[in-house]
Amino acid sequence: MRAAPADGHPALRIADLTKSFGHTQVLRGVTFDVAPGEIHALLGVNGAGKSTLIKILAGVYDHDGGHIEVHGYRLDPRHGPGAARAAGIAFVHQDLGLVEDISVADNIALQLGFRRRFGLIDSTATSAQVAAVLEAVGADFTPERLVNSLSRDEQVLCALARALALEPRIVVLDEVSASLPKPEMERLATSLRAMRRGGAAFIYVTHRLDELAGLVDSVTVLRNGRQVVTAPVADLDHATLVRHIIGGDPPDSHPEPLPQAGGGQGTGAPRLVVRDLTTEALTHPVAFGVRPGEVLGICGLVGSGTRELARALGGGQPPTGGSVTLDGEPLPLGRPERLARHGCTFVPGDRQREGIVTGLGLRENFLPTRRAFGGWTRLGFRRPRRETRAVLQVGARFGVV
Numbered sequence: 497m498r499a500a501p502a503d504g505h506p507a508l509r510i511a512d513l514t515k516s517f518g519h520t521q522v523l524r525g526v527t528f529d530v531a532p533g534e535i536h537a538l539l540g541v542n543g544a545g546k547s548t549l550i551k552i553l554a555g556v557y558d559h560d561g562g563h564i565e566v567h568g569y570r571l572d573p574r575h576g577p578g579a580a581r582a583a584g585i586a587f588v589h590q591d592l593g594l595v596e597d598i599s600v601a602d603n604i605a606l607q608l609g610f611r612r613r614f615g616l617i618d619s620t621a622t623s624a625q626v627a628a629v630l631e632a633v634g635a636d637f638t639p640e641r642l643v644n645s646l647s648r649d650e651q652v653l654c655a656l657a658r659a660l661a662l663e664p665r666i667v668v669l670d671e672v673s674a675s676l677p678k679p680e681m682e683r684l685a686t687s688l689r690a691m692r693r694g695g696a697a698f699i700y701v702t703h704r705l706d707e708l709a710g711l712v713d714s715v716t717v718l719r720n721g722r723q724v725v726t727a728p729v730a731d732l733d734h735a736t737l738v739r740h741i742i743g744g745d746p747p748d749s750h751p752e753p754l755p756q757a758g759g760g761q762g763t764g765a766p767r768l769v770v771r772d773l774t775t776e777a778l779t780h781p782v783a784f785g786v787r788p789g790e791v792l793g794i795c796g797l798v799g800s801g802t803r804e805l806a807r808a809l810g811g812g813q814p815p816t817g818g819s820v821t822l823d824g825e826p827l828p829l830g831r832p833e834r835l836a837r838h839g840c841t842f843v844p845g846d847r848q849r850e851g852i853v854t855g856l857g858l859r860e861n862f863l864p865t866r867r868a869f870g871g872w873t874r875l876g877f878r879r880p881r882r883e884t885r886a887v888l889q890v891g892a893r894f895g896v897v
Contacts, residue, residue, distance in 0.1 A: 505568035507532045507697035508666050512562035515548055521721060522548045525562070528716045528726045530666070535688060535698040537708055537729070539741055540718035546701055549718070550670055553699075554587055555580040567665060584665035588672050592655040594643050600654050601626040601639035608661040629657045634687035649683055660691065668699045673707060685711045705737055717741055764788055770809075773818035777804040781818060803845055810842025811835040858896065862887045 506529035515523040523545050530536040540546050551557045553564065555577040564571045566583045575583075594603050601619075604626045605611075611621035626639040635653040637646060643654060652672050659667055669688075673681050681704075688711065692698065700712060708715065708729050715732065717724040717740040724740045725732070732740075739745060766785030773782045778801050786792045796802040807813045809820065814830030821827065828834040832842070844850035852861050859880075890896075 505565070506530060507534070507567060508699070509565040510549070510562070511565070513549065513552065513559055513564070514561035515545075515552060515557065515559050523552075523559070524721045524723075526716075526718065526721075526723045527562075528723065530697040530699060532665075532695045532697055533692050534713045535692060535700055535711060537712040537715040538699055538701045538718070539703075539705075539715055539737070541741060543720075544718040544741075545721040546718055547670075548721075550587070550668055550699075550701065553580065553585060553668060581662075584663075585668065586659035586662065586664035586666070587668045587670065588652075588655045588659050590671040590674055592651055592672070594651060594655055594658075596642070596644040598643065599639065600630070600637065600641050600643060600646070603643055603654060604629060604639075604658045604661055607658045626657075629661050630654075632691070633657045633660060634683075634690055649681075652684055653687060656687065656691075660696075664696060666697045666699070668701070670701045671703070673702055673704060681707060705734060708737075719743055767823055769821045771819050771821075773805075773808060773820060774816050775804060775808045775813045776816060777801070777813060778808060783818075806842070806845070809840075810844070811840070812842070812844075858891065859884055859887045862890060 508530040510526055510528050513523050513526045514521070526545070526549060528536070538546050538549070548557065552559045555575050558574045563573070564575075566585065569583070571579065571583060595606070601623045605622050608625065608629070611618045611625055613621065623639040630637070630639065630653075633653050633656050635650065635657060637650055643651060646654060655672070656667075656669075673684060685707070688698065688700075702708075712729045714726065714728045715737070716726040717737070719741065764787055766787050768786040770782060770784050774780070780801070782801075782805055784792065794802050794805060804813065808815060808829060811828075811830060811832035811834075819826060820829055822838060822840070825838075827838055827840065835842075
């Protein structure tokens with residue numbers, strides 16, 4: 497990573513930045529600096545304006561007022577993604593944007609460029625080049641590994657390596673730690689502390705305040721589009737940060753029990769009964785019952801097995817032991833199509849990669865999930881108007897506009 501020039505300018509200056517969508521003002525005069533080698537946290541609840549600010553930096557949105565400077569050079573208000581890259585700004589988003597079915601080397605070479613020999617791709621030289629980039633971020637996996645074989649923290653390091661391959665001056669990390677358990681987060685923090693020595697500035701967007709100590713130099717808190725505070729992290733304790741973020745005192749750490757949402761529903765014998773369920777990923781038996789009209793919440797830290805349990809009940813993972821019955825009838829776990837015939841459906845946590853087909857429209861995404869739509873044919877031909885009417889009705893039920 498190339499070091500920033502010692503010209504006295506901050507690596508990044510956000511000056512009186514404003515942005516509106518129609519009559520809604522989402523950024524209201526945000527101002528802060530990030531020095532070379534600094535890790536600067538950007539905090540705030542959902543809707544505070546963090547994502548809008550990041551998209552303005554990336555050139556996805558234009559800003560209405562104020563300006564952005566990178567090492568003293570002012571960006572055009574309509575600079576666009578290409579100009580952001582040319583200015584030395586790199587981004588690692590929460591979804592990482594990796595191609596999971598190809599190798600680490602190919603993912604990074606798509607950004608860095610493939611080494612060539614006699615006009616052909618030189619895989620050996622490309623892997624050696626990528627290995628040097630991986631070493632710089634503290635990754636201990638080989639360039640030949642497929643991305644889908646990496647753990648989540650390894651995938652984050654791969655995305656970081658790809659972003660840093662072009663030696664950016666500013667790196668924006670947009671909630672990359674959201675799904676990392678504590679041990680993997682500590683590994684990422686160690687890599688970031690090492691990378692900052694190269695002179696790059698980091699903007700670190702997170703909701704996890706426990707990550708700040710020992711990693712972050714300063715923080716900016718946004719609330720309702722306004723900059724509430726910018727200060728060194730050492731000057732702000734946890735309670736003060738929470739007050740800045742939510743606009744008041746933190747809630748009582750011992751709240752009253754939550755009222756039952758169903759208003760007294762969920763009585764009678766359980767309809768869904770899970771008995772000693774295990775899978776390859778869920779090694780400890782799980783057992784519970786769900787009554788008619790009841791909503792059961794399953795909670796746990798990342799890595800505790802909650803996601804694996806949901807995938808098993810949704811048919812994505814076959815059981816290795818135990819059973820699940822609905823109204824006394826065994827459910828065919830591991831067979832999603834057969835589960836659907838029993839009225840069981842599944843909404844995955846990673847909706848973009850597992851829940852929808854992003855290249856298709858609403859109608860095409862709705863149709864594969866309803867076998868009844870297959871009856872809307874005549875002489876073997878589809879009936880698009882009837883499909884569209886039904887999709888609009890389903891969308892109206894759930895507020896999809």
